[in-house]
Amino acid sequence: MSVNSPLPVASDLLPIKGLRLGHAEAGIKKPGRKDVLVLELAEGSSVAGVFTKNRFCAAPVQICREHLLATKKAGLQVRALIINTGNANAGTGEPGYQHAIQTCDELAQLMGLKREQVLPFSTGVILEPLPVQKIIAAMPQAISRLESDNWFNAAESIMTTDTQPKACSRKIEINGQVVTLTGISKGAGMIHPNMATMLGYVATDAKVSQDLLQALTTEVADLSFNAITIDGDTSTNDSFIVMATGAAGVEIPSSGASYQAFRQALIEISQSLAQMIVRDGEGATKFITIQIDGGKSDQECKQVAEAIAHSPLVKTAFFASDPNLGRILAAIGYAGIADLDVGGVQLWLDDVWVAKNGGRHPEYKEEDGQRIMKKSEIKVRADLGRGQSSQTIWTCDLSHEYVSINADYRS
Amino acid sequence: MSVNSPLPVASDLLPIKGLRLGHAEAGIKKPGRKDVLVLELAEGSSVAGVFTKNRFCAAPVQICREHLLATKKAGLQVRALIINTGNANAGTGEPGYQHAIQTCDELAQLMGLKREQVLPFSTGVILEPLPVQKIIAAMPQAISRLESDNWFNAAESIMTTDTQPKACSRKIEINGQVVTLTGISKGAGMIHPNMATMLGYVATDAKVSQDLLQALTTEVADLSFNAITIDGDTSTNDSFIVMATGAAGVEIPSSGASYQAFRQALIEISQSLAQMIVRDGEGATKFITIQIDGGKSDQECKQVAEAIAHSPLVKTAFFASDPNLGRILAAIGYAGIADLDVGGVQLWLDDVWVAKNGGRHPEYKEEDGQRIMKKSEIKVRADLGRGQSSQTIWTCDLSHEYVSINADYRS
Numbered sequence: 044m045s046v047n048s049p050l051p052v053a054s055d056l057l058p059i060k061g062l063r064l065g066h067a068e069a070g071i072k073k074p075g076r077k078d079v080l081v082l083e084l085a086e087g088s089s090v091a092g093v094f095t096k097n098r099f100c101a102a103p104v105q106i107c108r109e110h111l112l113a114t115k116k117a118g119l120q121v122r123a124l125i126i127n128t129g130n131a132n133a134g135t136g137e138p139g140y141q142h143a144i145q146t147c148d149e150l151a152q153l154m155g156l157k158r159e160q161v162l163p164f165s166t167g168v169i170l171e172p173l174p175v176q177k178i179i180a181a182m183p184q185a186i187s188r189l190e191s192d193n194w195f196n197a198a199e200s201i202m203t204t205d206t207q208p209k210a211c212s213r214k215i216e217i218n219g220q221v222v223t224l225t226g227i228s229k230g231a232g233m234i235h236p237n238m239a240t241m242l243g244y245v246a247t248d249a250k251v252s253q254d255l256l257q258a259l260t261t262e263v264a265d266l267s268f269n270a271i272t273i274d275g276d277t278s279t280n281d282s283f284i285v286m287a288t289g290a291a292g293v294e295i296p297s298s299g300a301s302y303q304a305f306r307q308a309l310i311e312i313s314q315s316l317a318q319m320i321v322r323d324g325e326g327a328t329k330f331i332t333i334q335i336d337g338g339k340s341d342q343e344c345k346q347v348a349e350a351i352a353h354s355p356l357v358k359t360a361f362f363a364s365d366p367n368l369g370r371i372l373a374a375i376g377y378a379g380i381a382d383l384d385v386g387g388v389q390l391w392l393d394d395v396w397v398a399k400n401g402g403r404h405p406e407y408k409e410e411d412g413q414r415i416m417k418k419s420e421i422k423v424r425a426d427l428g429r430g431q432s433s434q435t436i437w438t439c440d441l442s443h444e445y446v447s448i449n450a451d452y453r454s
Numbered sequence: 455m456s457v458n459s460p461l462p463v464a465s466d467l468l469p470i471k472g473l474r475l476g477h478a479e480a481g482i483k484k485p486g487r488k489d490v491l492v493l494e495l496a497e498g499s500s501v502a503g504v505f506t507k508n509r510f511c512a513a514p515v516q517i518c519r520e521h522l523l524a525t526k527k528a529g530l531q532v533r534a535l536i537i538n539t540g541n542a543n544a545g546t547g548e549p550g551y552q553h554a555i556q557t558c559d560e561l562a563q564l565m566g567l568k569r570e571q572v573l574p575f576s577t578g579v580i581l582e583p584l585p586v587q588k589i590i591a592a593m594p595q596a597i598s599r600l601e602s603d604n605w606f607n608a609a610e611s612i613m614t615t616d617t618q619p620k621a622c623s624r625k626i627e628i629n630g631q632v633v634t635l636t637g638i639s640k641g642a643g644m645i646h647p648n649m650a651t652m653l654g655y656v657a658t659d660a661k662v663s664q665d666l667l668q669a670l671t672t673e674v675a676d677l678s679f680n681a682i683t684i685d686g687d688t689s690t691n692d693s694f695i696v697m698a699t700g701a702a703g704v705e706i707p708s709s710g711a712s713y714q715a716f717r718q719a720l721i722e723i724s725q726s727l728a729q730m731i732v733r734d735g736e737g738a739t740k741f742i743t744i745q746i747d748g749g750k751s752d753q754e755c756k757q758v759a760e761a762i763a764h765s766p767l768v769k770t771a772f773f774a775s776d777p778n779l780g781r782i783l784a785a786i787g788y789a790g791i792a793d794l795d796v797g798g799v800q801l802w803l804d805d806v807w808v809a810k811n812g813g814r815h816p817e818y819k820e821e822d823g824q825r826i827m828k829k830s831e832i833k834v835r836a837d838l839g840r841g842q843s844s845q846t847i848w849t850c851d852l853s854h855e856y857v858s859i860n861a862d863y864r865s
Contacts, residue, residue: 098794099787099812134783136797136813169780170814279784355766355852359860369580372545373690376510383509386547401510402547403581441766443857449770 061085061288069181071129101133250289267313326444344434350378358441366412387428472496472699480592482540512544661700678724737855755845761789769852777823798839
């Protein structure tokens with residue numbers, strides 16, 4: 044199931060000069076399935092990343108962090124990424140760590156790199172040993188397929204329970220020169236600690252210094268992949284990577300109009316990729332935008348937005364198209380703002396003003412709420428009436444299908 | 455649906471000297487249904503309460519807090535409680551507040567009390583005006599039925615989506631004298647911001663000073679009603695009230711063996727009443743105890759327990775009897791302990807040691823996990839390996855039935 048999600052067309056996915064992608068069928072879980080992806084970056088590329096905060100983070104996540112530090116320290120660049128599906132290499136202890144190192148070593152040798160120039164990623168079952176020999180055996184195939192124009196296969200190679208591949212491209216002009224961004228993502232939510240994970244990769248041919256790219260990646264992650272939620276579960280393997288090859292010959296400065304244009308394009312492509320995950324959320328039938336205005340801080344706005352987005356009662360009401368809007372007020376009330384004056388809270392559903400000053404709006408009619416709730420894309424907007432901050436997050440409803448997928452999933 | 459919940463038998467519910475209960479059929483939502491309950495307390499009684507932290511708390515909750523303060527200040531005692539189902543009187547603004555005051559005034563007049571000697575409680579739909587005239591009209595009927603031996607009707611009178619009444623009694627001996635405790639509760643979870651709520655009332659004929667009773671109530675609430683969760687939603691009307699009539703002539707001191715005996719009995723009866731709510735949780739098919747040991751503080755143990763209990767992925771795995779135990783480790787990992795060393799984490803399912811030092815136990819077999827997951831009562835125990843604190847909470851699984859109940863509920 045997928046809510047109004049645009050299926051990517053291979054020809055719409057623009058190659059990024061300086062980056063090639065190659066996929067392989069390693070037979071990790073099923074034979075014949077694309078389950079390994081190698082990305083090769085040209086010399087001079089910058090790579091930045093943001094990773095799961097889950098303390099049970101997977102071995103590859105740990106190694107990504109170490110290799111990003113090690114290359115920076117040594118003045119080297121990350122030159123290759125390797126991603127496998129079917130096994131998360133999480134909860135696997137020291138042997139899992141060694142398996143991930145072995146993966147990096149083998150790929151580094153095949154590509155003439157140092158170990159720390161390779162970043163490994165895994166997604167799939169937790170607590171099972173990584174079938175590292177299968178991955179190593181598939182590397183020559185992936186390398187033989189390395190091409191710039193291979194984004195669609197790449198998007199398919201990282202799918203797990205996703206019902207469709209997720210990818211998109213953007214083109215912008217900076218000082219009269221064209222800069223291209225292309226990205227892929229996967230995950231049917233940030234939600235699958237066992238079988239999946241949220242992964243996002245965005246590449247551009249702009250030149251961006253390592254430090255600026257890391258700062259932008261951290262900021263953009265908060266506005267995109269960290270602003271979506273299916274069920275509040277955070278995977279052990281979540282990763283968001285931004286790569287800049289510099290091959291377009293356009294350098295992005297750290298401020299000014301060019302910086303803003305690039306930042307905006309990066310936000311847009313990352314938000315699109317993140318929203319595709321929500322639209323493909325397990326069992327999702329509704330795509331819901333939650334915007335909280337009038338908070339004292341971004342933090343409290345996000346807290347309220349997440350309380351609404353995580354409430355099973357709110358989510359089942361959306362599934363049922365039931366304008367049971369007291370549930371949203373209740374979630375605002377328990378979001379943890381200890382001094383919230385509910386008398387200052389306003390609530391809208393799309394353009395319908397539902398609650399005024401903390402109580403039902405005198406002119407609100409159930410039929411108006413009902414009309415909005417029946418739509419497949421709905422915006423919930425609340426104003427807390429206590430400040431100037433705003434935050435927006437995206438989520439989906441909670442359906443029978445969600446329970447089925449997650450209850451039946453391993454059997 | 456209800457998981458191994460003992461149905462109370464009217465004759466097992468022991469009267470509490472100094473307390474009488476009377477019910478009425480006010481026709482608030484449906485004609486002929488018991489929907490109003492009046493409790494009358496003898497002179498000299500103490501009453502203590504703990505209420506929802508939801509900022510959108512209902513008008514009656516606000517008034518309960520005010521009246522408890524006002525009676526204390528004036529040297530008066532709370533002498534009556536009035537509870538209605540079918541309407542929560544929440545999100546109703548100033549008119550809602552006035553309706554609740556009017557309810558207290560009318561009952562006070564009929565019973566020869568002052569307004570602040572009455573505590574009002576409501577549970578039901580949010581955002582709808584309280585049908586205060588129906589409640590007032592039903593008061594004489596409820597008063598005419600006041601009896602000590604009316605606990606079973608009382609338990610039935612406060613039901614909403616509960617599939618069965620919840621009540622129990624305990625008898626203890628203190629210095630050779632018998633002290634009795636009887637309680638009732640309602641709620642199919644702490645979960646119904648719209649139609650229901652968690653309510654708990656425990657009465658005893660022991661004599662307990664107002665201050666001691668309030669301290670005990672706060673402590674016991676954390677060990678019982680605050681230690682259960684169905685879906686993490688917190689209602690606008692949640693209330694837990696403990697009443698001590700003193701009619702048995704036994705005074706509870708503030709320390710020592712008698713204090714401990716009384717405290718233990720109060721904990722037990724409150725835990726039983728709270729667990730009945732989980733067992734009757736919407737769509738529940740499993741009753742799950744989550745015990746977290748080895749934490750640095752009670753707070754972090756509870757945080758981890760709640761992360762597990764709130765995870766839809768963990769809950770659906772229990773529903774499916776699927777030993778998908780990586781989901782539990784992942785929940786521990788994202789519970790928010792920033793410096794958690796996952797290498798020190800142990801996990802058991804009943805007596806089966808699943809994860810040792812953060813990874814799969816070498817001797818753990820899927821069939822052992824499967825055997826436990828098939829049971830209707832399961833204990834999850836984790837040791838964080840970093841301190842001496844422990845916390846236990848109770849929850850249930852997440853089933854298709856839960857989605858059905860909450861999606862179809864108002865239609």
